[in-house]
Amino acid sequence: MAEEKINPGTRFGTMILDHFIMCFVMMIFAIPGIINGVSKAFNINHEQRNPDLFGDTIYIMIIGFAVYFCKDSIHGRSPGKRILKLQVVDNATGIAASPIKCFIRNLFCVLWPIEALVALVNTERRIGDFVAGTKLVPFEPTAEPQKLNWPQIGMSLLLGYVAMLLIMVPYHNMLSGGGKVNYIETSYNEQGSKALEQLFADSLGNKLTPDIKVYNAIEGEDRKYISLIFRLKKNYLVDDESYEQLKATILPLLYSQFPEETFVGRVQYVYQSGGSTQINTEYLDWRKIKR
Numbered sequence: 126m127a128e129e130k131i132n133p134g135t136r137f138g139t140m141i142l143d144h145f146i147m148c149f150v151m152m153i154f155a156i157p158g159i160i161n162g163v164s165k166a167f168n169i170n171h172e173q174r175n176p177d178l179f180g181d182t183i184y185i186m187i188i189g190f191a192v193y194f195c196k197d198s199i200h201g202r203s204p205g206k207r208i209l210k211l212q213v214v215d216n217a218t219g220i221a222a223s224p225i226k227c228f229i230r231n232l233f234c235v236l237w238p239i240e241a242l243v244a245l246v247n248t249e250r251r252i253g254d255f256v257a258g259t260k261l262v263p264f265e266p267t268a269e270p271q272k273l274n275w276p277q278i279g280m281s282l283l284l285g286y287v288a289m290l291l292i293m294v295p296y297h298n299m300l301s302g303g304g305k306v307n308y309i310e311t312s313y314n315e316q317g318s319k320a321l322e323q324l325f326a327d328s329l330g331n332k333l334t335p336d337i338k339v340y341n342a343i344e345g346e347d348r349k350y351i352s353l354i355f356r357l358k359k360n361y362l363v364d365d366e367s368y369e370q371l372k373a374t375i376l377p378l379l380y381s382q383f384p385e386e387t388f389v390g391r392v393q394y395v396y397q398s399g400g401s402t403q404i405n406t407e408y409l410d411w412r413k414i415k416r
Contacts, residue, residue, distance in 0.1 A: 131211065136244050142205035143204065147192070151193055154188045169354060194288070197213045198227050201213035213254075213261055220271065224274055226257045248261070307343060308343045313338065314339040321383075324382065353392045356396075390410075394406075
């Protein structure tokens with residue numbers, strides 16, 4: 126009897142269904158990173174914040190990506206394929222594809238738009254299937270069930286984790302270091318910090334409370350690093366005009382003590398009222414301006 130063909134609508138449907146289901150699963154592993162990012166979003170201190178959201182919790186999030194690539198490991202049937210009664214099988218034997226073959230097949234999900242087009246033309250085999258030696262067929266409930274190959278399932282998850290580790294961690298590290306200034310901690314200038322704080326307190330004490338740290342040295346550069354936190358007594362962040370007027374009074378004072386291009390700095394303007402906090406951050410980096 127001729128094998129029943131999968132229609133393009135069902136084929137595309139299982140791809141979309143699987144993608145949404147597995148993205149939901151991945152979100153579960155991303156929750157620690159989201160909580161971590163939100164908890165740090167309103168920390169007001171001199172610590173340089175990384176532009177990436179997840180921090181070290183990325184190692185947990187990667188588990189979700191590994192699960193995504195191994196979604197067909199149980200009898201060649203992902204959640205979407207179970208709903209639409211499909212199965213990934215070995216192209217040569219017709220039995221459920223091994224977890225390792227399913228993993229190899231799903232690595233090509235990174236070429237999602239191309240894979241989707243190929244799958245609509247050939248509903249049995251997309252690029253990943255040709256590489257892994259698999260194909261997609263309607264599920265036969267009468268077929269004798271196979272035992273789960275736990276060693277291969279574990280190996281697939283490990284391979285998926287390592288693959289994503291090699292891709293995502295370097296990118297994460299690049300983001301983490303991309304916005305940081307490598308100032309020398311031991312070069313902290315307490316006297317200079319207090320003097321600059323006093324200058325702002327004397328000149329603008331009716332508008333703000335200053336908190337300032339000055340470091341005399343940056344690695345490999347003849348510049349200082351200055352971190353300034355201004356806790357505002359009135360909400361000058363409410364509109365652009367008020368904000369620009371505030372900066373027009375603050376920056377000349379700063380430059381009177383530390384001329385432009387002699388330092389790299391970060392200015393945080395903070396207004397807190399009740400349970401709400403507003404923060405505007407400005408970076409003073411002449412190195413970028415001159416590029």
